[in-house]
Amino acid sequence: MQITLTINDKLVIWDVEKDEILADTLRSHGLLSVKKACETSCCGLCTVWVEDKSVLSCTTLSVRAHGKKITTIEGVSKDAEDFARVLTAEGSEQCGFCSPGFVMNVLAMKKELVNPSDKEIIHYLTGNLCRCTGYMGQLRAVKTYLGVQ
Amino acid sequence: MNKVGMKSVGHGIRKIDGMAIATGKPVYTLDLAMSNALVVKILRSPHAFAKITTIDTSTAEKVEGVECILTFKDVPKERFTLAGQSYPEPSPYDRLILDEIVRYVGDEVAIIAAVDEKTALQAMKKIKVEYEVWEPVLDFEQALGHASVVHPEEDLHCNFDIGLQKEQNIASSYNEEVGDVEEELKRCSVIVEDVYYPQAQAHAMMETYRAFTSLDHTGRLVVVSSTQVPFHIRRQLARALQLPASKVRVIKPRIGGGFGGKQTGSLEAFAGMVTLKTGKPAMIIYDRKETFSCTTSRHAMRLKTRVGADQEGIIRAIDIQVLSDTGAYGEHAPTVLSCVGHYTLPLYNKTRAVRFTGNAVYTNKMPAGAFRGYGATQGTFALECTVNKLAEKLGMDPTEVRLKNISKVGETFLTGQGVLLGSTTLERCIEKGKELIGWKEKFPSRKLENSKVRAVGMAITMQGSGIANIGTASVELRLNDDGYFTLLSGATDMGTGCDTILTQMASEVLEVPMNHIIFNAGDTDTAPYDPGSYASSTTYLAGAAVVKAAEELKSKILEQGAKFLGVSVQDVEMEGLTVRTLAGEEMSLAKIAELTVLGTGKLQLVSSATHGMDISPPPYVAGFAEVEVDQETGKVELIDYVAVVDCGTVINPKLARIQAEGGIAQGIGMALYEEVIYNAVGKMASNSFMQYKIPCRKDVGKVRIAFEESFEPSGPFGAKSIGEVVANTPPPAIVHAVYNAVGVRVNHLPITPEKVFVGMQKL
Ligand code: FES
Ligand code: FES
Numbered sequence: 018m019q020i021t022l023t024i025n026d027k028l029v030i031w032d033v034e035k036d037e038i039l040a041d042t043l044r045s046h047g048l049l050s051v052k053k054a055c056e057t058s059c060c061g062l063c064t065v066w067v068e069d070k071s072v073l074s075c076t077t078l079s080v081r082a083h084g085k086k087i088t089t090i091e092g093v094s095k096d097a098e099d100f101a102r103v104l105t106a107e108g109s110e111q112c113g114f115c116s117p118g119f120v121m122n123v124l125a126m127k128k129e130l131v132n133p134s135d136k137e138i139i140h141y142l143t144g145n146l147c148r149c150t151g152y153m154g155q156l157r158a159v160k161t162y163l164g165v166q
Numbered sequence: 167m168n169k170v171g172m173k174s175v176g177h178g179i180r181k182i183d184g185m186a187i188a189t190g191k192p193v194y195t196l197d198l199a200m201s202n203a204l205v206v207k208i209l210r211s212p213h214a215f216a217k218i219t220t221i222d223t224s225t226a227e228k229v230e231g232v233e234c235i236l237t238f239k240d241v242p243k244e245r246f247t248l249a250g251q252s253y254p255e256p257s258p259y260d261r262l263i264l265d266e267i268v269r270y271v272g273d274e275v276a277i278i279a280a281v282d283e284k285t286a287l288q289a290m291k292k293i294k295v296e297y298e299v300w301e302p303v304l305d306f307e308q309a310l311g312h313a314s315v316v317h318p319e320e321d322l323h324c325n326f327d328i329g330l331q332k333e334q335n336i337a338s339s340y341n342e343e344v345g346d347v348e349e350e351l352k353r354c355s356v357i358v359e360d361v362y363y364p365q366a367q368a369h370a371m372m373e374t375y376r377a378f379t380s381l382d383h384t385g386r387l388v389v390v391s392s393t394q395v396p397f398h399i400r401r402q403l404a405r406a407l408q409l410p411a412s413k414v415r416v417i418k419p420r421i422g423g424g425f426g427g428k429q430t431g432s433l434e435a436f437a438g439m440v441t442l443k444t445g446k447p448a449m450i451i452y453d454r455k456e457t458f459s460c461t462t463s464r465h466a467m468r469l470k471t472r473v474g475a476d477q478e479g480i481i482r483a484i485d486i487q488v489l490s491d492t493g494a495y496g497e498h499a500p501t502v503l504s505c506v507g508h509y510t511l512p513l514y515n516k517t518r519a520v521r522f523t524g525n526a527v528y529t530n531k532m533p534a535g536a537f538r539g540y541g542a543t544q545g546t547f548a549l550e551c552t553v554n555k556l557a558e559k560l561g562m563d564p565t566e567v568r569l570k571n572i573s574k575v576g577e578t579f580l581t582g583q584g585v586l587l588g589s590t591t592l593e594r595c596i597e598k599g600k601e602l603i604g605w606k607e608k609f610p611s612r613k614l615e616n617s618k619v620r621a622v623g624m625a626i627t628m629q630g631s632g633i634a635n636i637g638t639a640s641v642e643l644r645l646n647d648d649g650y651f652t653l654l655s656g657a658t659d660m661g662t663g664c665d666t667i668l669t670q671m672a673s674e675v676l677e678v679p680m681n682h683i684i685f686n687a688g689d690t691d692t693a694p695y696d697p698g699s700y701a702s703s704t705t706y707l708a709g710a711a712v713v714k715a716a717e718e719l720k721s722k723i724l725e726q727g728a729k730f731l732g733v734s735v736q737d738v739e740m741e742g743l744t745v746r747t748l749a750g751e752e753m754s755l756a757k758i759a760e761l762t763v764l765g766t767g768k769l770q771l772v773s774s775a776t777h778g779m780d781i782s783p784p785p786y787v788a789g790f791a792e793v794e795v796d797q798e799t800g801k802v803e804l805i806d807y808v809a810v811v812d813c814g815t816v817i818n819p820k821l822a823r824i825q826a827e828g829g830i831a832q833g834i835g836m837a838l839y840e841e842v843i844y845n846a847v848g849k850m851a852s853n854s855f856m857q858y859k860i861p862c863r864k865d866v867g868k869v870r871i872a873f874e875e876s877f878e879p880s881g882p883f884g885a886k887s888i889g890e891v892v893a894n895t896p897p898p899a900i901v902h903a904v905y906n907a908v909g910v911r912v913n914h915l916p917i918t919p920e921k922v923f924v925g926m927q928k929l
Contacts, residue, residue: 108821113184
């Protein structure tokens with residue numbers, strides 16, 4: 018069936034299967050930043066924004082996104098780069114596979130929380146798993162980025 | 167060489183691929199696959215042990231869009247191993263691409279390739295298989311001499327004697343004794359012993375296993391794979407598919423984590439077979455369930471230890487007996503087994519006798535394989551728990567027992583064949599760790615107001631740096647026509663940052679900025695041979711090869727530069743991308759490059775180096791844990807973890823710290839949360855992140871890393887290794903802390919609230 022979406026500020030009309038998930042739809046249209054690592058809503062890697070809110074695209078049906086505004090990291094590349102510069106200066110991206118989902122959630126958090134504490138940051142980002150870094154470096158980078166040392 | 171005044175080495179430089187992977191650029195295997203690739207799916211065994219009596223694919227083949235279906239009848243009959251090890255591999259050749267006998271729930275039965283996933287899955291349902299179901303071997307402690315033989319086949323074989331006795335289900339055995347352990351124990355005034363069960367742990371790298379295969383313009387098989395070992399995969403595929411290795415090219419793009427999992431081949435041969443049969447590109451992706459249940463895990467083990475000491479607390483005898491569960495196939499079985507001893511016994515060298523014996527046994531469960539720590543993790547758990555127990559029995563502080571017994575620079579150890587220890591700051595690591603955790607005030611424990619108790623615990627560990635006499639690395643370096651450099655290497659960055667570290671070293675020696683060096687790695691067509699990134703070898707071995715090649719190229723550049731400038735080579739130096747005479751005349755590298763490649767009679771400036779070592783210098787970690795245990799529920803909360811690391815010279819402090827923090831987190835997972843579990847009929851129960859918990863942000867507490875650098879004389883710029891050693895201390899240190907809190911020793915990992923609670927009831 019056909020759905021209409023605004024992807025990264027561009028209006029598109031796409032054919033999707035009824036049981037297709039948003040992560041697969043986005044990837045099949047070249048938005049290759051979108052990664053999956055569990056498909057059971059456990060890892061946060063597939064995080065994108067639907068109507069500017071973080072959503073797990075592995076468990077969102079594409080048809081449910083009809084008429085909505087979708088943002089992937091490709092659509093916020095400037096902000097993503099600003100944060101990535103801090104993250105990489107800290108050396109806290111290792112394999113990088115978790116980055117797209119993690120970065121999207123950090124950018125969402127920045128809009129939502131003012132001057133968050135360590136505890137609030139950790140709580141907000143808990144759903145974003147990372148097997149490489151042990152999280153401490155990501156926390157240092159997030160705090161530097163938010164200016165909440 | 168010394169770090170003072172260095173421009174790249176020793177600096178926390180950003181990774182050369184950092185921005186791309188931090189912003190989601192399409193640089194991983196799946197991102198590079200052609201969209202028209204066939205989708206490959208695997209039909210798997212529902213039985214733990216069975217023989218396929220009939221398999222009928224005729225209906226399935228008729229499904230529109232199915233390109234090919236392969237069964238055991240269609241694959242070459244040459245056995246091989248998936249272990250990514252240098253040839254001749256020590257692991258037994260006990261596999262076929264598809265076998266008539268299936269040896270665990272999830273073992274491969276048929277390969278299905280179709281135009282898309284749905285079609286492949288639809289066809290899979292139409293394959294009719296009948297099995298003769300056999301009694302499986304599920305408990306590894308019952309494997310030896312079990313009525314069922316996991317590998318009855320005649321053609322199973324090994325490249326050399328690894329103690330395999332297939333009728334007994336023994337994949338490999340190991341025996342080493344120096345001195346007389348029994349006699350020595352009799353002379354000890356204090357003896358402690360216990361039995362430990364480190365569990366099977368899943369790698370759980372975020373990028374699951376995947377490969378993309380196609381034929382190139384000359385008909386060669388090209389495999390893009392998320393692997394740590396491209397050259398080993400090439401050799402494996404050549405053997406499994408019965409092709410000359412020259413007909414196979416393996417490319418490793420960016421990979422989303424490995425931790426040793428991707429040191430074992432997995433699905434490459436399935437897609438490779440499909441491409442060879444159909445001539446079409448093919449893509450195979452394991453989902454999370456297959457990644458959990460159809461690849462490899464850490465070897466679960468049972469370790470019986472005995473340690474004896476004199477009244478002063480000097481350890482005189484160590485005895486370790488291991489039973490290792492290698493599962494259905496023997497990937498890494500002999501080597502993980504021997505590493506249990508190799509990476510623990512040298513810690514304490516006042517011993518007069520040591521013995522290390524063990525068997526790795528076949529069972530009808532998912533195979534075990536390489537996993538960060540590689541036997542040292544299991545060995546460290548058992549030995550360090552035992553030494554903590556010894557300290558208590560001696561009435562000594564456990565840190566003091568370590569300080570009295572650890573090996574020092576210039577010393578040897580019983581099983582070390584006379585090799586002198588070149589570098590260690592373990593003593594300083596222990597002192598520093600005590601200070602950071604607040605050992606003096608906190609050891610052993612203190613009660614809080616509520617029902618909770620806080621306590622500290624500790625452990626030390628070592629690993630190697632590369633594999634002595636086997637590990638090797640080659641690199642090639644050239645001055646390009648524009649004055650930039652290309653460094654070709656077979657090392658495989660899996661997020662670890664070795665592409666950056668090797669570039670840092672080349673930049674330091676060549677005295678050019680890092681962005682003047684193009685680092686090209688991980689393609690078997692262009693890179694010189696490198697076994698891949700495992701065994702904590704890349705910084706130490708590939709790094710030394712880079713230093714050698716860069717020194718050679720630099721002297722060639724100076725020679726050429728001097729010739730063009732009309733002076734002798736003693737009178738020139740490299741400076742600011744030029745070769746300069748003492749009088750101040752200079753020629754740019756770009757000009758030198760141009761003059762050495764253009765026109766007749768020229769020779770482009772290139773260098774190459776191969777480096778291997780007859781030793782494997784150990785890095786060290788002293789780990790300290792502080793926990794809070796709830797006496798009412800048995801729940802353990804990790805409050806603080808301090809790891810002090812001796813990895814020799816730190817080449818990149820930022821990347822070294824992240825390696826350490828990540829390794830500690832993985833160790834915390836093993837200590838507190840993670841366990842591969844099977845049900846009564848041998849089906850894996852922990853096959854998703856809902857059943858298998860890896861640490862999340864809230865579980866790691868506070869992890870603090872400090873470095874106590876040593877200078878390893880045999881290492882590049884004095885470096886050793888860091889990748890694996892950092893994973894080993896959390897299980898024994900946290901077990902120790904929990905014991906100090908509530909008096910319960912958890913010898914069977916992980917430490918669950920239930921085990922702690924039940925343990926408290928028994929006190
Ligand atoms: S893939 Fe969506 S949460 Fe893991
Ligand atoms: S960096 Fe590898 S999973 Fe996060």
